[in-house]
């Protein structure tokens with residue numbers, strides 16, 4: 080991994096919906112090994128930016144590269160094959176299957192033999208702390224563990240960049256801490272890069288290395304938690320929201 084080269088490089092990224100510019104001339108980078116928080120008030124363009132990166136939305140203008148390769152306009156499956164894997168706001172797994180069965184399905188693309196897939200499933204389960212729940216039916220797990228399973232499925236192909244769309248929604252405080260610890264581990268120990276979008280600002284401020292702040296689709300600010308927290312433009316954009 081070349082730490083001097085951005086993993087994501089967006090230049091003038093723009094997405095229009097008729098007369099509405101959801102993302103406007105956005106230029107930013109995501110660096111290898113960081114947890115980047117994408118924040119901004121409601122309607123700022125976070126989801127659209129996230130969808131542009133993962134290929135779920137096509138740019139109207141601008142360039143977008145991932146690990147040095149132009150990915151603007153690629154389909155989601157092409158982007159994910161290159162190592163940019165995302166989660167969605169809803170959990171995506173087979174609810175009536177067990178944890179190990181879900182993870183075995185997720186290992187399908189990486190391994191050919193059933194034994195290799197099951198071994199991989201067990202390894203990933205251990206990595207994220209689901210090893211005690213291998214045979215639990217997924218729908219019977221507490222919400223926090225279901226969320227961890229979604230993340231486990233996303234990391235099974237060993238992505239270079241893991242995009243997490245509101246992964247903390249609906250989790251109670253203990254579950255949030257557990258998931259944040261997992262994010263830190265994935266970055267620090269597994270060398271993964273994480274893009275995080277979430278409305279839980281306290282958690283975001285605690286876990287993200289750096290922030291990109293959007294407002295009306297434009298880049299408003301970027302920097303560390305302290306830098307964006309003390310930025311008058313950011314404070315004004317949030318109109319005194321204390322979180």
Ligand SMILES: Nc1ncnc2c1ncn2[C@@H]1O[C@H](COP(=O)(O)OP(=O)(O)OP(=O)(O)O)[C@@H](O)[C@H]1O
Nearest residue numbers: 096099100101119120121122123124125126127128
């Ligand atoms: N498919 C679409 N068609 C038309 N307008 C859209 C579409 N998707 C998003 N928009 C508009 O683009 C703007 C940015 O929306 P987006 O969902 O990216 O913001 P957001 O920061 O994720 O908001 P939130 O925090 O509320 O989820 C909004 O004005 C939204 O209404």
